[in-house]
Amino acid sequence: MNFKYLIFNASQFILLFSISLAYKSRQSSLYSDDDPLWELDSSNFNGVIFGKNNAWIVEFYNNWCGHCIRYAPTWKQFAREIRTWKKVIDVAVVNCNDAQNINLCRYYEVDSFPTIKLFWHHTTANDSGEMLEGKRDIISVENRIIDFLETNWNRGVPKEWPNIQPLEKYSHEIFDEFNEGKQSIMAFAEYPYNYVGRKVILDLSFQTNLLVRRVLTRDEDIIKNLKIEVSNETLPVLMRLNPDSYHVTIFKFSQDMNDTYIRDQIYHNLVGVERSKTKIEDAHSEGKPKDSGTMAEAVYRIDLENAVYNSLNKEIAVAKMIEGEKLFALKSYLSILKNYFPGTKPIMGYLSNLHDWAANKTAAISGEEFAQALQDIQNDAEYIPPMRDWVGCKGSKPKYRGYPCSLWTLFHTLTVQADKRSDKIQEGPKGKDVLFVIRDYIKYFFTCEECSKNFQKMATNIEDEVKNSQDALLWLWEAHNKANHRLSGDVTEDPKHPKIQFPSPQICSKCRIRDTLNGEIVWDKAVVLQFLHKFYDEQNILSADHRKASDSLVDDQGEQENNSAMGVKFILSPTSALLLLLLSYFHQSLKIF
Numbered sequence: 001m002n003f004k005y006l007i008f009n010a011s012q013f014i015l016l017f018s019i020s021l022a023y024k025s026r027q028s029s030l031y032s033d034d035d036p037l038w039e040l041d042s043s044n045f046n047g048v049i050f051g052k053n054n055a056w057i058v059e060f061y062n063n064w065c066g067h068c069i070r071y072a073p074t075w076k077q078f079a080r081e082i083r084t085w086k087k088v089i090d091v092a093v094v095n096c097n098d099a100q101n102i103n104l105c106r107y108y109e110v111d112s113f114p115t116i117k118l119f120w121h122h123t124t125a126n127d128s129g130e131m132l133e134g135k136r137d138i139i140s141v142e143n144r145i146i147d148f149l150e151t152n153w154n155r156g157v158p159k160e161w162p163n164i165q166p167l168e169k170y171s172h173e174i175f176d177e178f179n180e181g182k183q184s185i186m187a188f189a190e191y192p193y194n195y196v197g198r199k200v201i202l203d204l205s206f207q208t209n210l211l212v213r214r215v216l217t218r219d220e221d222i223i224k225n226l227k228i229e230v231s232n233e234t235l236p237v238l239m240r241l242n243p244d245s246y247h248v249t250i251f252k253f254s255q256d257m258n259d260t261y262i263r264d265q266i267y268h269n270l271v272g273v274e275r276s277k278t279k280i281e282d283a284h285s286e287g288k289p290k291d292s293g294t295m296a297e298a299v300y301r302i303d304l305e306n307a308v309y310n311s312l313n314k315e316i317a318v319a320k321m322i323e324g325e326k327l328f329a330l331k332s333y334l335s336i337l338k339n340y341f342p343g344t345k346p347i348m349g350y351l352s353n354l355h356d357w358a359a360n361k362t363a364a365i366s367g368e369e370f371a372q373a374l375q376d377i378q379n380d381a382e383y384i385p386p387m388r389d390w391v392g393c394k395g396s397k398p399k400y401r402g403y404p405c406s407l408w409t410l411f412h413t414l415t416v417q418a419d420k421r422s423d424k425i426q427e428g429p430k431g432k433d434v435l436f437v438i439r440d441y442i443k444y445f446f447t448c449e450e451c452s453k454n455f456q457k458m459a460t461n462i463e464d465e466v467k468n469s470q471d472a473l474l475w476l477w478e479a480h481n482k483a484n485h486r487l488s489g490d491v492t493e494d495p496k497h498p499k500i501q502f503p504s505p506q507i508c509s510k511c512r513i514r515d516t517l518n519g520e521i522v523w524d525k526a527v528v529l530q531f532l533h534k535f536y537d538e539q540n541i542l543s544a545d546h547r548k549a550s551d552s553l554v555d556d557q558g559e560q561e562n563n564s565a566m567g568v569k570f571i572l573s574p575t576s577a578l579l580l581l582l583l584s585y586f587h588q589s590l591k592i593f
């Protein structure tokens with residue numbers, strides 16, 4: 001037998017086997033990315049679970065076991081029901097039929113499916129978890145979680161957890177919480193055997209401005225103090241506590257009402273949205289694979305430079321004549337670029353030359369003259385690089401994103417820079433005036449006519465609305481969000497980068513106070529301001545190198561799509577990739593032989 005032939009076929013076989021293994025294991029999962037839970041495997045289990053501030057409930061399943069298949073919809077629904085509890089407990093699954101998870105499942109002594117285990121916060125490899133015994137319907141599993149929390153409570157809990165322990169005495173000290181940022185202090189009174197009070201507390205645990213404490217009927221002093229009527233028809237009850245002892249009953253339920261109904265009513269009333277519609281930030285989103293859209297949520301130097309290059313060469317230089325107010329707008333724009341653009345030395349030199357060239361012009365200049373100047377003022381040390389491929393503003397198709405995205409980015413960067421360092425500027429527009437210069441750029445030079453009109457409409461009262469540089473920064477942020485709202489679902493929207501109200505809760509959870517019933521967001525503008533300062537800060541502008549990892553991710557996805565177009569979806573596991581390398585090595589070696 002030919003030896004070379006044998007080696008080649010063996011390597012091919014191993015490669016295909018490995019690819020098909022990876023393909024099978026991903027394909028066979030009972031859960032999808034849409035489920036609000038963590039699908040873990042041996043490569044990320046420890047990293048995700050160990051040492052976290054929250055406890056965990058993990059389902060170890062086997063994708064071919066009929067019971068697991070039937071149970072999966074319940075587990076998904078359960079994960080949805082308790083997704084507002086993430087600060088305290090999060091949900092995960094592990095497929096023990098996946099070859100790479102066999103050691104992991106063995107380690108956790110999983111020998112029947114599904115096995116559900118609870119892990120306390122800051123768990124380590126020494127903790128094999130506590131088996132969840134008994135009924136597995138959603139209510140029972142929730143009750144079991146509460147028992148688990150109560151049993152372990154004395155071991156200590158992270159300070160950000162809500163207190164599910166009953167109030168031991170009622171005193172004015174409870175109102176000290178107002179100083180801790182709480183805006184409402186509430187008591188939920190119930191019989192000791194009821195679970196619903198603790199579920200309500202966990203449901204609301206992400207509302208940092210709210211404190212709900214459990215009060216038990218057996219604590220007669222408190223019950224008397226709060227004037228609570230104890231009967232099957234009047235409990236549970238939710239009251240808002242006030243320092244002047246005028247406590248307000250918000251909800252009175254009765255013992256025949258089920259937990260879900262009670263939780264839904266309270267949640268809807270206090271949070272302003274239906275419990276099932278709340279989107280909650282992932283506590284550990286940094287560990288989750290993200291799609292290409294979210295990877296780009298940062299400011300990239302190339303995008304900013306492209307924005308400037310394009311605005312000079314493709315917008316201003318196409319104007320036939322620049323005179324009067326338009327000339328004034330041009331000079332002001334060049335002035336804010338010179339003063340606030342966070343550019344490299346060659347670019348800043350170039351912008352300074354251009355500014356000085358235009359500053360001397362009093363009569364009209366033609367676009368042609370301007371285009372010529374763009375060429376003439378550059379030299380070896382002072383220049384702006386020509387257009388390069390977009391980075392953060394790269395769309396999933398060439399028709400999406402690009403220049404308008406970079407222009408918004410440029411404008412936000414300029415208003416932030418102006419707010420930070422106007423006082424260091426010798427001459428030219430300062431503070432809020434930078435926003436007015438941007439408005440004039442949009443009016444006179446922005447080549448998207450409809451965009452320009454829409455923007456000017458929003459800016460009708462801008463002079464009254466904007467009093468200082470912070471107002472300016474926030475005004476632009478709000479205007480951009482209005483545009484995002486208007487364009488959401490529009491054909492121009494990149495499906496891989498949906499229009500959202502910015503910033504998303506994933507990148508700034510504290511920016512949002514709450515969502516209202518009609519879908520509006522109540523923002524904490526002081527936090528938004530801080531966030532924008534950081535997001536558009538010069539120090540946080542990324543060079544293209546930071547994008548490389550995500551680029552390869554996009555390429556991989558492209559590859560997968562191509563494969564699936566052929567009817568089969570191969571996913572290269574690290575083992576397969578290694579084998580591919582080995583294979584190419586074999587090819588090389590064979591050539592040498």
Ligand SMILES: Cc1cc2nc3c(=O)[nH]c(=O)nc-3n(C[C@H](O)[C@H](O)[C@H](O)COP(=O)(O)OP(=O)(O)OC[C@H]3O[C@@H](n4cnc5c(N)ncnc54)[C@H](O)[C@@H]3O)c2cc1C
Pocket residue numbers: 297298393400401402404405406407408409412442450451452454455476477478479480481483484487492493494497498499502503
């Ligand atoms: C001034 C202006 C007006 C426009 N008006 C229109 C219009 O009327 N009709 C139309 O079809 N298109 C308009 N466009 C284009 C449109 O707004 C988008 O720029 C384009 O659809 C590309 O969208 P995008 O997904 O790349 O994100 P963009 O909306 O361009 O946002 C770019 C980046 O800015 C950040 N960001 C998003 N929202 C905010 C915010 N509120 N505050 C701070 N940063 C934020 C994000 O990181 C985002 O990736 C306008 C563009 C500009 C510059």
